[in-house]
Structures are given as structure tokens and as C-alpha cells.
Amino acid sequence: MPTILITGANRGIGLELTRSFAKDGWRVHACCRDPERAKELRAVDGTVVVHPLDVTDGAAVAGLARDLKGEALDILFNNAGVYGPRTGFGKTDYDAWQPVFSINVFAPLRMAESFAAHVARSDRKLILNMSSVMGSIAEGGSGSYIYRSSKAALNMISKTLSVDLAGQGIAVVAFHPGWVQTDMGGEQATVEVRDSVRGLRQVIDGLTAKDNGGFFAYDGHKLPW
Numbered sequence: 001m002p003t004i005l006i007t008g009a010n011r012g013i014g015l016e017l018t019r020s021f022a023k024d025g026w027r028v029h030a031c032c033r034d035p036e037r038a039k040e041l042r043a044v045d046g047t048v049v050v051h052p053l054d055v056t057d058g059a060a061v062a063g064l065a066r067d068l069k070g071e072a073l074d075i076l077f078n079n080a081g082v083y084g085p086r087t088g089f090g091k092t093d094y095d096a097w098q099p100v101f102s103i104n105v106f107a108p109l110r111m112a113e114s115f116a117a118h119v120a121r122s123d124r125k126l127i128l129n130m131s132s133v134m135g136s137i138a139e140g141g142s143g144s145y146i147y148r149s150s151k152a153a154l155n156m157i158s159k160t161l162s163v164d165l166a167g168q169g170i171a172v173v174a175f176h177p178g179w180v181q182t183d184m185g186g187e188q189a190t191v192e193v194r195d196s197v198r199g200l201r202q203v204i205d206g207l208t209a210k211d212n213g214g215f216f217a218y219d220g221h222k223l224p225w
């Protein structure tokens with residue numbers, strides 16, 4: 001049975017990813033901060049194992065890696081993320097920057113370092129990082145310095161991991177899920193969660209070793225760093 005670990009699986013894109021993979025017969029290790037409150041996640045049909053995990057908690061990440069020791073993870077999906085304060089130039093909340101980096105940047109690297117061995121013993125051997133087009137320096141844009149810089153840093157981590165883990169046969173890919181109707185994306189967002197995840201699934205299914213180190217939108221088009 002192919003196996004995936006997803007962070008931030010209790011709502012938004014992570015919840016829909018969990019539903020989608022579980023429906024297709026995957027074993028899903030669905031991680032969330034508070035399983036007690038994750039009613040929708042606990043109601044997902046299929047082989048779904050819910051784990052408590054705050055991705056900023058290094059001891060908890062190490063503990064989960066130990067609990068899953070010996071297991072093969074076809075995909076590690078670093079999905080959990082936060083936006084932080086939605087402020088423009090002149091209004092930056094410097095105290096809010098570090099917590100956003102802890103979740104969006106430090107945690108995906110820690111997860112990769114903790115679970116690379118599990119991924120390396122699988123068939124698919126994929127580490128997927130949920131980035132954003134807002135982290136693309138080439139695409140540019142205004143405001144949201146904290147979020148943009150965190151996703152740009154995550155992009156650099158994805159690219160560097162793709163070099164460091166290639167020898168183990170692991171491919172590392174960054175994704176932009178679209179502007180998605182979730183708590184983060186808001187009601188004005190243009191893409192429904194299901195459509196984003198359907199697109200992501202198609203791109204993921206088609207990934208090959210030559211895509212290692214790539215940055216893709218949910219509709220399959222390649223994004224510039």
C-alpha cells in the first residue's frame with residue numbers, strides 16, 4: 001500500500017489531500033496540532049492514521065520519526081503553513097516574522113531531515129513542499145513581506161534538498177496550489193479546494209526523476225524561482 005505523510009491535515013488543502021489519497025487506497029499519516037478537535041479529519045474514510053504534530057516541536061517530530069521507524073513513506077508532504085500579518089510596507093510586525101519562519105521554513109527542513117530515510121526506502125521517493133507563487137522572486141509582487149520571504153526561503157530549501165537527496169533517489173518538488181478557497185485563501189480566492197487538489201494529484205502522479213528540483217503550479221505549469 002503506498003503511504004503518504006501530510007502535515008496540517010485537519011483543514012484546508014491538507015484535509016482535501018488526505019481525503020483524495022485515502023480514497024485512492026493510500027495509507028495516510030495525517031498530522032495535525034490537535035486531533036481531538038480535528039473532527040472532519042477523523043471522519044475521513046480509508047486507512048488514515050491521525051498523529052498529533054506541531055511541526056515547530058522538534059521533539060515531537062523526532063518522536064514521530066521514531067514511531068514510524070522501518071516504515072516506507074512514498075511521499076512526505078510538507079503542507080502546514082501560516083500567512084502571518086497581512087501588512088504592507090511601513091507596517092511590518094517584526095515580532096511576527098520568526099514564528100512564520102518557524103512553521104513555513106524551519107519545519108519543512110526539519111521534517112525532511114527527520115523523514116528522508118523513510119522516504120528513501122519507498123517506491124515513489126518524493127518530498128513535496130507546499131510553497132506559493134508569492135515566494136517566487138521572478139514573479140514579484142507587493143506587500144506581505146513576511147509570507148513572501150518565508151516561501152522564497154522554502155523554495156531555496158526545496159532546491160537545496162533536491163541536490164542533497166538526489167543520491168538517495170529522492171525527488172524534491174515545490175508546489176503552488178493556486179489561490180485556494182481556504183481559511184488562508186479567503187472567500188475571494190479563485191480556486192476551489194477540490195480543484196486544487198485534483199490538479200496537484202495529477203501533477204504528482206506524473207512526476208519523474210527529471211522533475212527533481214522543480215517548482216510547479218497545481219495546473220502543471222512550471223513556475224520560475
Ligand SMILES: NC(=O)c1ccc[n+]([C@@H]2O[C@H](COP(=O)([O-])OP(=O)(O)OC[C@H]3O[C@@H](n4cnc5c(N)ncnc54)[C@H](OP(=O)(O)O)[C@@H]3O)[C@@H](O)[C@H]2O)c1
Binds near residue numbers: 034103
Ligand atoms: N490557500 C491559498 O490560496 C494558498 C496559496 C498558496 C500557498 N498556500 C499554502 O498551502 C498550504 C496550506 O494552506 P491552506 O490554504 O490549506 O491553509 P489553512 O486552511 O489556513 O490551513 C493551514 C494548515 O496548516 C496547519 N498549521 C499551521 N501551523 C502549524 C503548526 N505549527 N504545526 C502543524 N500544523 C500547522 C493548520 O493547523 P491548525 O488548524 O492547527 O492551525 C492547518 O491545518 C500552506 O503552506 C499555504 O502557505 C495556500
